[in-house]
Amino acid sequence: MDKHLKFSSKAEAESILFDKVEGGLVPKLDFVADVVGVVYKPTGKMLKSVEGDVAEMKPRAGWHVNVRGPDADKFPDYEVVVNTPSRTWF
Numbered sequence: 001m002d003k004h005l006k007f008s009s010k011a012e013a014e015s016i017l018f019d020k021v022e023g024g025l026v027p028k029l030d031f032v033a034d035v036v037g038v039v040y041k042p043t044g045k046m047l048k049s050v051e052g053d054v055a056e057m058k059p060r061a062g063w064h065v066n067v068r069g070p071d072a073d074k075f076p077d078y079e080v081v082v083n084t085p086s087r088t089w090f
Contacts, residue, residue, distance in 0.1 A: 001069070001070075002067070002089060003073060004064070004080050004081070004082040005064065005066070005075055005078040005080065006062040006064055006078060006080045007062060007063045007065070007078055008063070009063055013035075013063045016028075016075065017033060017067070017075075018033075030069050031067045031070070031074075032068050033065055033066070034065065034066040034067075034087060034089070036064040036065060036086060036087055037063060037064065038064070039064050039086050040058065040059055041060055042055040042057055044056075066087065066088075
């Protein structure tokens with residue numbers, strides 16, 4: 001089961017999803033995580049660059065993490081509905 005989660009910060013996401021161990025972080029439950037981080041969306045304004053026009057991007061609020069696995073549904077308070085995901089699982 002795949003879920004899209006949104007936290008107020010990286011620190012909040014890490015404290016809820018992971019245990020800190022020597023050498024990094026490991027999931028607290030039975031899931032794998034794709035840490036997306038900050039998601040950027042176009043503002044609708046185009047900017048000039050040396051390579052041509054590029055879309056102006058604005059960060060969306062929050063820290064985003066996709067989770068998959070048997071325990072992916074254990075975080076309902078952070079789950080968000082995503083109509084057009086920035087990243088998906090293969």
